[in-house]
Amino acid sequence: MLFSDIGIIDENFEYQPHKWVGVQGAHISFVGDEAPWDAERYGEVYDGANRLLMPGMYNAHAHAPMVLLRGWGEALPLQSWLNDRIFPFEAKMEALDNFWGTTLAIAEMLRYGTVSYSDMYYHADQRFRACNRAGMKINLGETLLSFDPVPYQDLPMAELNARLLREYHMADDGRLRVDFNLHAEYTSNPTTAASFAEAAVDAGVCMQVHVSETAAEVEACKERHGGQTPVEYLAAMGIFDVPTNAAHCVWLEEGDYAILRDKAVTVSTNPVSNAKLGSGFARVPRLLDEGITVALGTDGAASNNNLDMFQDLYVLALVASGAAQDPTVLPPAKALEIATRAGALSQGREDCGLITEGMRADICVLDTSGPSWTPETDMVSNIVYAGHGSDVCLTMVDGRVLYRDGVWPTIDVERARAEVSAATARIAGEL
Template sequence: MLFKDVTMIGENEEIIRGAYVGVKGKFIEYVGTEAPREDFGRVHEGRGRLLMPGFYNAHAHSPMTLLRGYGENLRLHEWLHDRMFPFEAKLYGEAVYWGTLLAMAESMRFGVVSTTDMYDFGEESVKAVLESGLKVNFGRPVICFGDEDIYGLKSFREAMALLEGLNGAGDGRVVIDLSLHAEYTSTEKTVRQLAEARLEKGAGMHVHVAETEQETRGCAERHGGKTPVAYLAGLGLFEGRTTAAHCVWLTEEDMGILAEKGVDVATCPVSNMKLASGVCDVPALLAKGVNVAIGTDGVASNNSLNYIEEMKFFALANKSAKGDPTLISPAEAVRAATLAGARSQGRRDCGLIKVGYRADLAVLDISAPNMRPVHNLLNNVVYSASGGDVLLTMADGAVVYEKGEYLTLDVERVAFEAEKATEKILGELS
C-alpha cells in the first residue's frame, strides 16, 4: 500500500506534509516527500489525513472488557473484593476469548496495534489476538501467598507452557513475558524464583508496582521499610526487560533504581484517577531518563480503550497534579504512546514511520471540525482529536480496521458472545 500526499509524524515527532509512505509485506519500505518509482499496490489518498505510528498499550487486562461498568464509585478495596474478584473467579476460557476479541475490536478502532497484557487463560486470549491481526505481550501473572516453590504452581506452569508454545507466534506478533502480579500478592521466595526463571529463559517481566499508597506502606511494614521498587530490585526482578505498571508512589531513590535498571514504566493515568490512586510523576521519571509508556489498565477501571483520550489524560494529570501547565509537551505524549510503548514491549523495529520498521500505523482524519484550524498539529492530536477520528489501523502491514469496518473479525458476533458470557457469569453470581 502507498500512503500518498499524506501528513505524517516523523522520527522526532516533527510534522512532515506531502509525504509518501510505501508498505510492502509487513514493513515500511519507502518514506519521502516525492512519489516513489516503485509500485506499492493500493494507493491510499492521504490529503486531509495524518499518518502516525499506531499506539502501543503498555499495560492492560484485555478480557476485563466483560466487566466494563460493573464496579463504579467504589474504593479500590471494595472494587476489587466485592466486584472484580467474585466475577473473575467465575471466568472460563471461552469468556476470556470473546472478552479479548472485544478488546481487540475496540483497540483497532482507536488505533492501538499492540497491548501488554496480564491475565489468566492465556491460550484463549492469545488465540483471540492472533485472529484479530494485532499484537500482544502476554504475561500470565504468578500469585502466591504460601511457602511453596513456584515450580509447582498452576500459574507458573501455565506461564512456562505459554512461553514454550506461543512465544514468537504470528511472526513475532505474540511475545510471551513472565509476570509477577505484585509485591503484595507474593512472597519473597516467589519473587526470587520468578526472577531466576525469567533470566534463565531470557523472558520479559510485567509487574504492578507502587499503584497505591496502601500498597507502598504495606510493603514497608512487610519488608523492613523497603519500598516496592527497592524490594523487587533487591530480589533481582528487574534484571532484564521489565514493564513496571503504575509507579505512582515512588521515592527519589526508586526513580534512580528504575533508571539504573532500565525498567520501563507503564503509567495508567485514567485508571489511577478513577480509582483515586494518585498520579505517576512522569516529568521526574523522564528527567532521570526512564522510558515512560502509557497503559489503559483494565477496562473495568477506565472504562475504555480510547487511547487518544489516554494520551490527553497523560498530559493533563501531571499538569494538574503539579500545578504546572508547562509539563508534558504534546511531543512527549505522542512519543510515550508510540515509540516508548513499542520499546517497553521489546519491539525494536516498531513505533516509528521509518524504512525497515514494521508497518504498525494509524490514520487520523485531520479535516474534521474538531481538528481545525491548525496552529500546531501535535497539539490537536493530543488535545482535540478523539478516538473516532481514527480512520484506519494497520498492524504488520495488514489493514485490520478501516472507516467502521473490522476486517479481521465479526464485530457483531464478538459483542454478542461477550455479552452472553457476561450474562452467564452474572447469573452464577446471583
C-alpha cells in the same frame, strides 16, 4: 499500500505535510516527498487528502478480558473494588470468556488506533488464540498470584509457561510474545517471587508487574518487608533483572527513582485508571527527569472504562501539567512519543513505533476533516488535545489492515459483543 500526499508524524515526532509512505509486506519501505519511482509495485494507492498518518498506539498496560467487567465496580476505592467486586467476578470467568473478552477488546483497541498491547490476565491460551486470529500484536503472560511460599518451579504455572514459550513466543515473526507477569508484591511472597525472577532470566523474557499503585499498598509492603518499598522489595527479589514494565508507580519514594533508572525499568503510567480509582497521579515529569522511560496504558476496562488510547494521551498531558503547575513539563510531542515509540520499546520491539523506512508498518491514519482539526497551526498539539480516537479511519499492524472505515476484516465484532454480554449476564446471575 502507498499512502499518497499525506501528512505524517516523523521519527522526531514532528508533523510533515505532503509525504508519500509506502508499505511492502510488514514494513515501511519508503518515505519521501513525492511518489517512489516504482509506485506501481505498491498495490493500492491511498488518497492522503484530509488524512494524517502516525505510529499506531502501543498500550503498555491492559487486562483485555476485563471488558466483561466494564461498569461492574463503580465508585469504590481500590481494595474494596478488587475484593468485593472484581475478584468474585473473575473467579467465575471461564476459559472462553477470555477469548471473547479479548476479541472485543482488540476490536475496541484497533478502532481507536492501537496496534499492540501488553496484557496481564489468566487463560493465556485463549488470549493468544484471539490475538493470533485477529492479527493483533501482543506481549502476554499468565499472571502469577501466590500467597504460599512455594518455589515457582513447583507451581503448575511453570509447566504452562514453558508450553506458552514453546508455542507462542516470537511467533509470526515476533508479533506474539510471552512476558512473565507477577501480579504485585501484595499478591506474592519472597520465595515464589525470587524463583520466578530467576526463571524469567533463564527464559530470556520481559516482566510485567503492578507497582506502588496506592499509598496503602506501599505502607503494607513496608510493614511486611522490613521497611522496603515495593520497588525496593521487587528489586531485591530480582524481578527487575530482566527488562521490566512496571505499571502505575504512583506512590514512589525518593530511593525508588534511582533503582528504576539503574535497572532500566519502564514505568507504564495509567492516568485515567489511577484518577478513576482515586489512586493519585504518577509524577511523569519527575520520572522523565530521572531518565526513566515512561510508556502509557489504559489498564483494564473495569477502571477506565474504555480502551481508547487517545483519551489516555489527553489525560496524560493534562495531568502532567496540572499536577506540576507547569505547562512546559510534558510537550505534546513527548506525550505522543510516550503513547507510541516508548510503548513499543517497553515490549522489546526496537523496529516498531516510528514512521521511517525499515520500521514495521504499525500505523494509524486519522481523518482530519472534522472541525476540531482546523486550523492546522500545530498538528501534534491537535492530536494530543483536539483529536479523538474516533477520528481513526485505518489501523494497520505489520502491514495488514485490521480496521478501516467501520470494518474489522479479521473480527466478527457483533458475535464478540453478543458473547461478552451473555457472559457478563451469566456471571452476574451466579453472584
